[in-house]
Amino acid sequence: MPIFALKMLFGDSARFYGMLLGLAFSTLLISQQASIFVGLMSRTFGFVTDTPQPDLWIVDPAQRFLDDNKPLRSTAVQRVRSIEGIEWAVPLFKGLLVVNLPDGKRQMSQVIGIDDASLIAGPPFMLEGALTDLRKPDAIIVDERASRREFKMNTPPEGGEPRPLRVGDTLELNDRRAEVVGICKATQTFQSQPVIYTTYSRATQYAPMERRMVTMVLAGLAPGVDEAQIIKSIADRTGLSAFNGEEFADKTVGYWMRETGIPINFGTAIVLGFFVGVAVAGQMFYNFVLDNLKYFGAMKAMGASRKTLLGMVFLQASTIAVLGFGLGIGMTSAFGLTVPGERLAFRMTWHIPLIAAGAVIIICTASAAIGMWRVLRLDPADVFKG
């Protein structure tokens, strides 16, 4: 009977395509919104994932998330270095500064000042130039997206057509000259500001003078030491909080989840996607079973076992679930591949298809279960009642 069950399903083409599209759009809404949500959340801690070298990120205990800068005293670096088990510790400057472009435009940008000596915490990928070029005078490295967009030279000094910012161009940060020595690729920030890398000492010259200039301390652990023990030692001896990269990212995401309306907005869209599936596909499948109830009843009268009939309904539900989910997740993937990442945060982790599949399974199981219940309750004698 499996082939007959599928012929019953595919043969009712209007309802079949209705169910298919209902499930596909439900999957699309759930997975696309979830992927954008994950993409946006990933941008909140993008700098952490772009910077794999440090074992520990050491910040002021009052700092709630990555960009919630609470600068530390410059002595913090030495104090961290003095803790046994710390192999190295470097300062990091991270702040928003205004950049003056040659054409007079001003652009708020995120400036990251990395340790002058080790250049730890530099950009993850260099597209032009080398990280060591930061040791040249006034050197900065600019992220590629900003070079094409915010830093685009509409009136290049040499004249001619507008062009992206490129190696050799000069900018001004706080009235100080900065020369582009490299173009890098970095994860877009949550607020989509341009990212500029330079050395720590140069960044502190660009930034308005404050008593505390160290945004955070990055540290590496000696081989074999107990990370938890070191974190406790740092807290005890410096009063600072230390996190490994994963914890720091979680802390940042946790802040955005708790303190902003972003999860509710996306959660609403995801729940709506689920209800679209229930309302359209679930309802249609239930109606499909109801419309076929007289045939199931006739087969039951003829001698079809409960197992046979339930197997038919289950096969129909699982087939439409697989096809609807496949189409929906395919549409989401196509969307993710088509829309440029710099315009829309999109990150489909392996959890998202699982969540969407779970939602589709719930929708189809619920509607199939109600349909099966009707089939089980069906009195075969009813077929004589017309």
Next chain:
Amino acid sequence: MTPITTPEIAVRASGVEKVYVSGDTNVVALRGADLEVHCGEVVILAGPSGCGKTSFISIIAGLLARDGGKLEVMGEDPQALSTEARTAWRLRTVGFVFQQFNLIPTLSIAENAAIPLILQGMDRRSACVKARELLNQVGLGGREQSSPVRLSGGQQQRVAIARALVNSPKILVCDEPTSALDGATGLRVMELVAQVGRMPGRAVIVVSHDDRIYHLADRIIHMDDGRIDRIETPASLRNVHA
């Protein structure tokens, strides 16, 4: 236990009772119905709406449980069987022809006719080959791949008859097989039913209000108020009308 039926008796019902309970109300459908149907016999159950015809054939076909009386169909009491065993018994013993045909519109007529064989475990290809033979016998040869919705009502009922006969059941139960058909078509369908019912070892019970087909039956069993009221033959009916 020795069956009380002989090989010549297909159905022996004695004092069959059925009561439907609806809330505080009891509706008595059958008040001790007695019936004997012989193999090779075609009987028509007639009577006004609500007289218990449908309940009676449902009980005979093992679709409905009785509340009293005795019943043996081809030597077995369907109610004495477990649900699964009764389902299997129905599959091998009873063929059904429904008023509304109940043909699945998305299957070909050969596939529709093959359903009982597939339910019995035959593979789809062999079942369809057998179903084609039956469709040939009911005059639908060459149209095996047609959809039921492309056929006339009479042709659809022929497919339903082929489906009912494909696994060679011993009892054919027909519920108003001609009510959805025009007079001439209904007559042709009933002739077919009567023809197959008179085959050795088989019996046909037809529920019908359609007195134009009564002459094709061996006996017309009139029911009223849950009982067998009277039994007539086509000859006695002719005498009455004469």
